[in-house]
Amino acid sequence: MASSRIKHNKQLLLYIFLCRVLMISWGLDQGSFTITGPPRGWNSYDAFSWIITEDEFLANAQIMADKLKSSGYEYVVVDFLWYRRVAPEASFTSPGFDLIDEWGRPVPDPARWPSTAGGKGFAPIATKVHAMGLKFGIHVMRGISTAAVSNNTPILGANGGPEGGPWTAQDIALTSRPCSWMPECFVSVNTSSKGGKAFINSLYQQYASWGVDFVKHDCVFGEDDLSLDEITTVSEAIVNTGRPMVYSLSPGVLATPSMGKLVDNLVDMYRATGDDWDTWNDLESHFDVARDFAAAGLIGVPRLQGSQSWPNLDMLPLGRLTNPGSKQGPHRSTRLTPDEQKTQITLWAMARSPLMYGGDLRDIDQATLSLITNTVILDINSKSFGNAEIVQGSSIEAVPVLSLISCEQATDTKWVIRNAESAGANDYLCWSVPEVINRAGELAHCLDWTVSSKPSISLNKKRRATEVGEHFSQTGFLHLWSASGGSMCLDSLHDPQRVAPNFDKITTKLFSSCSNQGSQIWKLTSEGQLESTSNSGVCVAIDAQVNTARIWAARGIEGQYYVAFFNLGLEASNMSTSLDKLIRSQNLAHGRGLSASTAAPSCTGKDVWSNQTMVGIPNGILSAIVPSHGCKLYSLTCVSN
Numbered sequence: 042m043a044s045s046r047i048k049h050n051k052q053l054l055l056y057i058f059l060c061r062v063l064m065i066s067w068g069l070d071q072g073s074f075t076i077t078g079p080p081r082g083w084n085s086y087d088a089f090s091w092i093i094t095e096d097e098f099l100a101n102a103q104i105m106a107d108k109l110k111s112s113g114y115e116y117v118v119v120d121f122l123w124y125r126r127v128a129p130e131a132s133f134t135s136p137g138f139d140l141i142d143e144w145g146r147p148v149p150d151p152a153r154w155p156s157t158a159g160g161k162g163f164a165p166i167a168t169k170v171h172a173m174g175l176k177f178g179i180h181v182m183r184g185i186s187t188a189a190v191s192n193n194t195p196i197l198g199a200n201g202g203p204e205g206g207p208w209t210a211q212d213i214a215l216t217s218r219p220c221s222w223m224p225e226c227f228v229s230v231n232t233s234s235k236g237g238k239a240f241i242n243s244l245y246q247q248y249a250s251w252g253v254d255f256v257k258h259d260c261v262f263g264e265d266d267l268s269l270d271e272i273t274t275v276s277e278a279i280v281n282t283g284r285p286m287v288y289s290l291s292p293g294v295l296a297t298p299s300m301g302k303l304v305d306n307l308v309d310m311y312r313a314t315g316d317d318w319d320t321w322n323d324l325e326s327h328f329d330v331a332r333d334f335a336a337a338g339l340i341g342v343p344r345l346q347g348s349q350s351w352p353n354l355d356m357l358p359l360g361r362l363t364n365p366g367s368k369q370g371p372h373r374s375t376r377l378t379p380d381e382q383k384t385q386i387t388l389w390a391m392a393r394s395p396l397m398y399g400g401d402l403r404d405i406d407q408a409t410l411s412l413i414t415n416t417v418i419l420d421i422n423s424k425s426f427g428n429a430e431i432v433q434g435s436s437i438e439a440v441p442v443l444s445l446i447s448c449e450q451a452t453d454t455k456w457v458i459r460n461a462e463s464a465g466a467n468d469y470l471c472w473s474v475p476e477v478i479n480r481a482g483e484l485a486h487c488l489d490w491t492v493s494s495k496p497s498i499s500l501n502k503k504r505r506a507t508e509v510g511e512h513f514s515q516t517g518f519l520h521l522w523s524a525s526g527g528s529m530c531l532d533s534l535h536d537p538q539r540v541a542p543n544f545d546k547i548t549t550k551l552f553s554s555c556s557n558q559g560s561q562i563w564k565l566t567s568e569g570q571l572e573s574t575s576n577s578g579v580c581v582a583i584d585a586q587v588n589t590a591r592i593w594a595a596r597g598i599e600g601q602y603y604v605a606f607f608n609l610g611l612e613a614s615n616m617s618t619s620l621d622k623l624i625r626s627q628n629l630a631h632g633r634g635l636s637a638s639t640a641a642p643s644c645t646g647k648d649v650w651s652n653q654t655m656v657g658i659p660n661g662i663l664s665a666i667v668p669s670h671g672c673k674l675y676s677l678t679c680v681s682n
């Protein structure tokens with residue numbers, strides 16, 4: 042039953058997809074097809090954590106209506122725990138403060154949301170938001186609250202429960218499946234049972250009756266929390282209400298493209314990352330994720346409902362903010378530099394992420410407002426296609442390096458011995474950080490000491506590290522042995538600080554014939570460092586050599602080529618790309634634009650952030666000095682020569 046339905050859905054999807062391709066290409070010729078892009082709006086979490094009040098919320102909504110609605114920002118969303126009393130002992134993980142109705146459904150805390158008192162729920166707030174010409178959204182958690190479970194409230198619309206009477210909260214609660222990051226407050230419900238389905242339906246009927254237009258559903262997606270049963274049930278419950286609602290998923294931790302593929306027809310948007318705050322590390326970590334979701338074809342996948350689904354990179358933590366989980370409102374400014382802020386909005390545009398502003402709009406300044414209302418940024422975000430990080434020659438290949446450095450500097454590499462998978466095999470020598478992608482594109486964690494014709498050591502997922510296990514288990518010390526080209530061992534007599542050549546090209550430089558010399562014997566310390574036993578302070582490290590030069594490209598529906606240079610490095614860098622190659626790769630992948638021709642294209646365009654017109658691009662090489670953590674964005678129009 043389930044599988045035949047899935048097949049049917051796939052056919053329908055393919056049909057819708059083909060229609061869209063036709064419509065988009067028609068639109069390119071006629072210039073009259075408008076695509077509804079990813080949702081835009083404001084969310085209360087980054088500035089107010091969970092403690093926002095009605096006044097603060099409506100003040101932000103009014104400013105959005107005044108300053109941002111004309112740029113397509115339309116959803117105002119109350120983030121989590123609107124039903125929790127802000128008592129002195131209450132925190133974002135504390136049970137016992139949540140307000141529910143007689144059917145076990147959360148209701149807004151009237152101390153913070155006075156208009157909602159008397160059983161009116163969020164209806165009066167939604168009415169005010171709608172009167173501003175905006176749409177109203179709420180955050181909800183997984184399953185059922187433990188407040189309902191401990192009160193064993195009845196389920197609305199579900200008679201004939203297991204005990205003969207109505208179904209109750211305890212009949213449907215799966216206490217063995219709590220939300221991993223708020224386990225005391227929310228648990229899953231059994232969506233296979235009549236009572237469980239009825240409960241979910243009763244929640245969404247209520248949200249629809251309040252006038253909710255957007256639901257951000259948390260703790261059901263991503264590693265640790267994925268609950269496909271509940272996501273499916275909620276997706277159906279929303280359709281059953283007859284009210285259009287954006288269905289958005291938020292994970293506790295990381296999600297993967299394969300998880301995206303499980304939900305892309307069930308939801309409108311889903312978080313591809315953990316929470317994004319205003320640090321460079323958070324922002325930098327979005328580059329690989331955005332690249333991978335784009336490469337998996339997940340941007341704007343058509344849904345059966347006729348809408349599309351969007352991988353979401355999270356809110357924009359700009360302007361005035363608070364801290365995660367804090368009970369204090371906005372009290373500090375974003376820590377992102379102006380260059381980093383530009384980088385963030387540019388990546389969010391190129392990856393077509395939903396744009397949800399996170400700062401307190403009451404304090405938005407002109408610079409921030411210009412960033413999030415830049416018309417080219419918004420065009421790319423709502424109607425570009427072919428969006429991808431592009432491979433630039435050899436620069437994309439991040440080749441890890443094995444090095445000998447001082448132990449004080451080597452703390453970024455943590456080594457571990459992994460047990461062999463089968464008896465008789467040797468254990469592996471692996472590291473737990475940093476994460477390294479090998480040339481085959483796999484996550485590599487372990488050293489591979491396999492015999493090969495060339496003197497080499499390579500990185501592998503879990504190949505045997507010959508000798509390590511045996512020797513280590515007897516003595517607690519290890520040789521780092523390369524079996525190739527005779528027995529060679531890593532020798533700490535080489536200069537520390539001198540970085541070895543690439544793994545692929547490791548020659549005998551760091552290696553000497555194996556012996557029992559102390560300089561070849563390494564000790565795994567309790568801190569996970571591999572320290573030389575004879576040269577104290579010399580350690581073995583892995584330098585992941587992250588590729589810091591990232592280039593994204595996309596097409597506009599009027600034939601433009603968009604190109605973004607991002608410099609993730611610590612120094613300004615001269616970045617460049619050949620327009621010829623760029624255009625060919627885009628046309629090859631997306632079949633439109635300039636016809637294949639042997640002549641180099643000639644392009645004119647605009648440097649978007651400096652607002653400068655570019656007349657001609659010398660030698661067909663687009664290049665720029667890009668500041669550290671900064672970006673360049675171009676909108677180009679090209680013709681064949």
Ligand SMILES: *[C@@H]1O[C@H](CO)[C@@H](O)[C@H](O)[C@H]1NC(C)=O
Nearest residue numbers: 215231232233234235236237
């Ligand atoms: C969920 O409900 C179904 C139908 O009532 C039942 O067969 C199943 O055992 C329940 N699952 C759990 C985990 O309780």
Ligand SMILES: *[C@@H]1O[C@H](CO)[C@@H](O)[C@H](O)[C@H]1NC(C)=O
Nearest residue numbers: 615616617662663664665666
């Ligand atoms: C940057 O690199 C490009 C391409 O290699 C080169 O043409 C250009 O002169 C360089 N720019 C600067 C300022 O060095």
Ligand SMILES: *[C@@H]1O[C@H](CO)[C@@H](O)[C@H](O)[C@H]1NC(C)=O
Nearest residue numbers: 411415416649651652653654
């Ligand atoms: C960009 O430059 C054009 C003229 O080339 C000007 O009309 C426009 O107002 C400028 N935009 C901004 C945001 O400065």
